[in-house]
Amino acid sequence: MKKLFCSFFAITLLINICVAQKAKHTFALGDSTFLLDGKPLQLISGEMHCTRIPRAYWRARMKMAKAMGLNTIGTYVFWNAEEPEEGKFDFTGNNDIAEFVRIAKEEGLWVVLRPSPYACAEWEFGGYPWWLLKDKTLKVRSKDPKFLKYYHDYIMQLGKQLSPLLVTNGGNILMVQIENEYGSYSDDKDYLDINRKIFREGGFSGLLFTCDGPSQMPRGYLPGYLPAVNGEDNPKAVKTLINKYHNGKGPYYIAEWYPGWFDSWGSAHNHSNADEDARKLDTVLAAGISINLYMFHGGTTRGFMNGANMSRTEPYSPQTSSYDYDAPVDEAGNATAKFYKFRSVIEKHLPAGVKLPPVPKKIKTIAINNIVLNSQSALFSNLGKPVIAEHPLCFEDLNQGYGFVLYRTTLKSAVNGLLKIKQLRDYATIYLNGKRVSILDRRLRQDSVQITSTEPNTVLDILVENNGRINYGPYLTDNRQGITEKVTLNNDELTGWKMYKFPFGTTTGFKYAANKDTHELQPALYKGSFTLTKTGDTFLDLHGFGKGFVFLNGHNLGKYWFIGPQQTLYIPASWLKKGVNQMVVFDQLKGGHKTIKALDHPVLNEGVKQ
Numbered sequence: 001m002k003k004l005f006c007s008f009f010a011i012t013l014l015i016n017i018c019v020a021q022k023a024k025h026t027f028a029l030g031d032s033t034f035l036l037d038g039k040p041l042q043l044i045s046g047e048m049h050c051t052r053i054p055r056a057y058w059r060a061r062m063k064m065a066k067a068m069g070l071n072t073i074g075t076y077v078f079w080n081a082e083e084p085e086e087g088k089f090d091f092t093g094n095n096d097i098a099e100f101v102r103i104a105k106e107e108g109l110w111v112v113l114r115p116s117p118y119a120c121a122e123w124e125f126g127g128y129p130w131w132l133l134k135d136k137t138l139k140v141r142s143k144d145p146k147f148l149k150y151y152h153d154y155i156m157q158l159g160k161q162l163s164p165l166l167v168t169n170g171g172n173i174l175m176v177q178i179e180n181e182y183g184s185y186s187d188d189k190d191y192l193d194i195n196r197k198i199f200r201e202g203g204f205s206g207l208l209f210t211c212d213g214p215s216q217m218p219r220g221y222l223p224g225y226l227p228a229v230n231g232e233d234n235p236k237a238v239k240t241l242i243n244k245y246h247n248g249k250g251p252y253y254i255a256e257w258y259p260g261w262f263d264s265w266g267s268a269h270n271h272s273n274a275d276e277d278a279r280k281l282d283t284v285l286a287a288g289i290s291i292n293l294y295m296f297h298g299g300t301t302r303g304f305m306n307g308a309n310m311s312r313t314e315p316y317s318p319q320t321s322s323y324d325y326d327a328p329v330d331e332a333g334n335a336t337a338k339f340y341k342f343r344s345v346i347e348k349h350l351p352a353g354v355k356l357p358p359v360p361k362k363i364k365t366i367a368i369n370n371i372v373l374n375s376q377s378a379l380f381s382n383l384g385k386p387v388i389a390e391h392p393l394c395f396e397d398l399n400q401g402y403g404f405v406l407y408r409t410t411l412k413s414a415v416n417g418l419l420k421i422k423q424l425r426d427y428a429t430i431y432l433n434g435k436r437v438s439i440l441d442r443r444l445r446q447d448s449v450q451i452t453s454t455e456p457n458t459v460l461d462i463l464v465e466n467n468g469r470i471n472y473g474p475y476l477t478d479n480r481q482g483i484t485e486k487v488t489l490n491n492d493e494l495t496g497w498k499m500y501k502f503p504f505g506t507t508t509g510f511k512y513a514a515n516k517d518t519h520e521l522q523p524a525l526y527k528g529s530f531t532l533t534k535t536g537d538t539f540l541d542l543h544g545f546g547k548g549f550v551f552l553n554g555h556n557l558g559k560y561w562f563i564g565p566q567q568t569l570y571i572p573a574s575w576l577k578k579g580v581n582q583m584v585v586f587d588q589l590k591g592g593h594k595t596i597k598a599l600d601h602p603v604l605n606e607g608v609k610q
Contacts (some may be wrong), residue, residue: 025167027174029226029250034174035286042288043174043253044346045072045112045239046296049082049121050100052076052323053299055093056334058100060360061297062107064329067359068339069346072174073104074255074292077115077594079154080129081305086150089157092446098161105165105172112255113294114177115158115581116195118185120317122262124305125511126471127478130401133480137519140477141182143191159202161254166206177255183212183220185476192222192587211255214241221245228255230294233280248372254284256294259338260326263308263353264317265296266443269565269604278341285349293342297333298325300570303556304402304504304549307471315443316426319556320469320566321408324604331570331602332537333364364573366536368598373528375512379406379502379588380434380461380522382510393499394425395466395481403503404588407462409496414456417490420448425481426467427547429523429588433459439589442467451489460494461486463588464525507551507584523548523588528596530583535576536599539568545596546589552593553581562589567603 013399025037048067049404055060064071081095085266091098101111118141119127128140129150138146141408178195196208211228212220214237221227232238233254242252259277261270282289298375301326307316324331328339339359383406392407421428426442430449438449462483467480485496510525525586542560550557550569553576557569585596 003504003570007050011364017303022408024170025591027167029251032251033601034251034253034290036174038208038481042193042285042349043072043110043112043290043292043522044070044285044349045108045110045290045292046070046073046230046328047074047076047256047292047294048297049076049299050097051080051094051305052301052598053094053297054572054574056097059103059107060363061329061333062104062109062341063151063295063357064333064335064339066110067357068108068296068328068335068343069350069356070109070296071108072110072112072292073296074112074294075100075114075122076119076123076127076274077158078118078119078121078127080123080125080127082158083129083154085207086129086131087153091161101162101165108173110167110180111173112161112175112177113573114180116156116177116180116546117154118182118305120472122181122307123301123471124402125131125469126239126307126309126476129467131395132398136480139572141185141191143194145187148194150200152201155198155202159199159204163203163205166204166349168206168436170446173206175209176204177211178208178222178225178292179210179220181212181220182210183215183216183218186475189222192220196222196225209253209255216398217245219239221488221501224414226253228253230254230256231258233257233284235284235289235412238284239287249442252287252289254289254291257284257291259293259328259342260295260298260314262298262325263320263322263565265320267317267565269326274338277338278345280370281342282345285345294327295327296324297324297329298323298331300331300558302558304466304468304559305561306468308468308572308576309472310475311473313607315445315469318443321560321569322566322602322604332363332539332572334363335359339352354418355443364536365600366534366538366598367600368538369594371528371530371598373526373583373585373593373596374515375527376515376593377510377512377525377527378522379463379524383500386500388498390495390497391493391540392483392497394484397427398482398501399497400501403501403505404463404465405502406500407464407483407487408498408500409487409494411453411458411460411494412456415458415489417450418569419460421462421483422447422485422488423483424464425484427465429463431459431463431522433523434461450491465588486547504549504556505587506554507586521591523586524591526585526593528583529580531580532576532578535573535574538571538576538600539602540571540596540598540604541568544590545585545593546587548586548588550583550586553577565604568599568603571598
């Protein structure tokens, strides 16, 4: 009888748990606050992106969010990560946004979903897939039928993943953003309404909203839907602005509040005043306004997914792989002084009797000394079969999204003159007969160099890197990469080009030889292995290297560049393994690398140079 009772109790408990997990809620807009099941809910949210956090650490980062006092996670979804090739969707691994949302629910967190096909977020092309640019006539973020078809197909696939997780379906997604700072780009209300219709068709049946900066909101809001505000933290100004565009009422939501900022190559690491940030947070919460900290935890922009800024007055400015953002939780997932200040503020605003969980311990780190790079592979020895054309082709016309293209032609006669690349995107190293003679950097508005060769039939090589497509502003649509127009010498166009593609989706297939003593300024891959008896987070030290990227055990860790501010690449413990680990470092600027090491701490703000 006792066994029967225990079995009955266990079954009853399991049924109750299942019912609780599937319980449907209502989430609505009140006049001043959000209403969850008819009761006021103040969102205290923090932004995190699943693609910027190693999957093994998703749950740990969410436990940090709970420990600081957050009740919600805000998150973008990046179209170019989920559909890297036209019609080929990838919702696995670090792209598994549905699992990210489900883990948030298990950790007791609501989610504000931001799947607008345009994200910005210092992410390559603002989240748009590069392959949209293969059609020169297609216009993103518009009513162009070709664009809308791709957009529609993507949202239909995304809806299959995420609509079951809406709060009204028993999930934890409270509301969905349909466009992002559209007022910074245009003011077409018909286009905004098409967004709404596509999301509805995709199964996103709950609350929809837009978000814009204060000056952008008149152009970017959609009448009848909540206009959240970005970058404003004065409670009176927030309420006045939202009232103006939402029929004189709330609720009031700051969709992006910036207690930090991102880094760009060649600039100092950004810091904000934690005490001042904490004071502002206190003021906002005391006013009953909901808020999303952008970022709570930034993480890392892996691979070639960093974006770039550019405006009519400011030059092209690519962002670093580190997305530390001076956030409350740093790039490696540890609490900062800002975290504890914010936690103290949030504790003041918790309901009576509610206690925050303890802050998780700092993550273990290790150092790895003297990793030997015992073989190398010169890029110019791995050219493969070229694409041949009279005029240079851009990346998109070569059916390539990221990485590098080597453009080669032969100068029949001796030369002495001005070599000019019209519309270079974005970074080029110039070689004559294999010897590097110049570097051209779009950041510095460089597109030409004086060259001299006394030899006939000189081989001219131009290695061009996609340094990150623009992710924000008026030049968003001007994002084709490589040599996008032409190359001239003394104003005469050079023709007869061979183009060698190096997308670097992997570093396999290259021919390696024993590493030799050489300091030739030619691009090369350097390969080595190391053995570990224990794993831990670590930070690869790139001091002494030039510009390139690193692969570890098949993972692209991201980019490095001697100009800083980032000097190390964060390696999560989950990407290391006990036993033998394989590393490949590509450097396009410096040579002769024999060893590399990893530190037990990050290094920023050293050697910042233009």
